[in-house]
Amino acid sequence: MSDTHADTIRSAVDEEIRPILAGIELSRRGYLQLTKLVATGIFGFFGVIALILWGLISIWVALPVLGFAAIVAGLVAWAMARMYRGTTLAQIVPPLAEAIGGMTYRPMAEGFNAAAVIDLGILPSSQAVAAEHLLEGMHRGTGFRMAELSCYDRVEQISMATRRKRSRRRRNWRGLVIEVDVPVRFDGPVILARDRGLAGRIHGAGLRRVDLPDPAFARIFEVYAADTDEAARLVTPALAQSLAALSQARPGKALAAAFASGVFVLTIPLPRGFLEQGSLFQPAHRLLDKVPQIVRELTLPHRVIDYLMGDRPGPLL
Numbered sequence: 672m673s674d675t676h677a678d679t680i681r682s683a684v685d686e687e688i689r690p691i692l693a694g695i696e697l698s699r700r701g702y703l704q705l706t707k708l709v710a711t712g713i714f715g716f717f718g719v720i721a722l723i724l725w726g727l728i729s730i731w732v733a734l735p736v737l738g739f740a741a742i743v744a745g746l747v748a749w750a751m752a753r754m755y756r757g758t759t760l761a762q763i764v765p766p767l768a769e770a771i772g773g774m775t776y777r778p779m780a781e782g783f784n785a786a787a788v789i790d791l792g793i794l795p796s797s798q799a800v801a802a803e804h805l806l807e808g809m810h811r812g813t814g815f816r817m818a819e820l821s822c823y824d825r826v827e828q829i830s831m832a833t834r835r836k837r838s839r840r841r842r843n844w845r846g847l848v849i850e851v852d853v854p855v856r857f858d859g860p861v862i863l864a865r866d867r868g869l870a871g872r873i874h875g876a877g878l879r880r881v882d883l884p885d886p887a888f889a890r891i892f893e894v895y896a897a898d899t900d901e902a903a904r905l906v907t908p909a910l911a912q913s914l915a916a917l918s919q920a921r922p923g924k925a926l927a928a929a930f931a932s933g934v935f936v937l938t939i940p941l942p943r944g945f946l947e948q949g950s951l952f953q954p955a956h957r958l959l960d961k962v963p964q965i966v967r968e969l970t971l972p973h974r975v976i977d978y979l980m981g982d983r984p985g986p987l988l
Contacts, residue, residue: 676771683770684962688763695759696955702755703951709751710744717743752951759949763958768969774808776969780818781805788848789822791860793927793938795843797822804945806972811980814852815972819945821845846940849972851979853905853935860931861896861905863914885911891918892928905930909981917978920987937975939987 717740721733761778768776780802789797799822806817822844827836862878878895881902888911896902906914917937918926929936946968948961967988974984 679770680767680966683766687766691762692955695762698758699755699951699955702751706748706751709747713744714740755951756949760946767965771969773810774806777805779803783816783818785820788936791862791929791931793862793864793929794822797824797843799823806969810973810976813976815976816850817972818848820848846938847945849937849975850934851976853930853933857901857905857930858898860929861902863892863894863928883911887915891915913978913981916983
């Protein structure tokens, strides 16, 4: 990042973020107090039930009740922490995005076509998709959009208590989807799959395997397209080298990509959520220590575009 960008970010922190930290701290204490009150009420209610069961039956009947109370209290704390983080990020991320330049941020990703990404077959088949943290902007004259996606399917389990089958929602993929505008016209789709198992699940009609001459690229990606000539035109030798380097910048992760609907789509799995700074259990002033990490995550699309244009900016995250 240039010195000019660093100065602009420091100014945004001093002029727009520091003045609101007191209000964020009040909000944090309110959420924390509410969490404590609700958790106390939960343990008080279920504690009375557990004591009654202990007296009437045995302690072994009472203990599961206390365990259930702990689970409910934990879920309440998780929900409160998530609500606090969301309201906090909605206040501190927009000025940082503006300071970086050419970027806007919205906590919810309304309008991001997650279904189209699923339909390409580069993500696991899912029954539900949740999208959040939408970034839109320009870098080096190229438009981009990025959102965090969580994909869910349903699995059946047999209840140990009732011996009956029940289904629950399970997250099968979480990560970032980046769309980069492509300046040349193409029909597509052209699929670039790194995960060999994922390649077998691609369900685009009429897609055929395309062999490209770059051996380093071929060791990482498999290419599928309806038009093999178009695939060769889009995945140029220079781009193949850039994509191989991009993959190495995120080792061990099953990246996948596609050219479709006028954009280049890249999926990046994450072991944890995106923009998770802002702990309910830390004072608000500690957010200032998280600013470099937030900026690093916000500029991820910039590094992807840099790679696609032949630069080598280092690790993606």
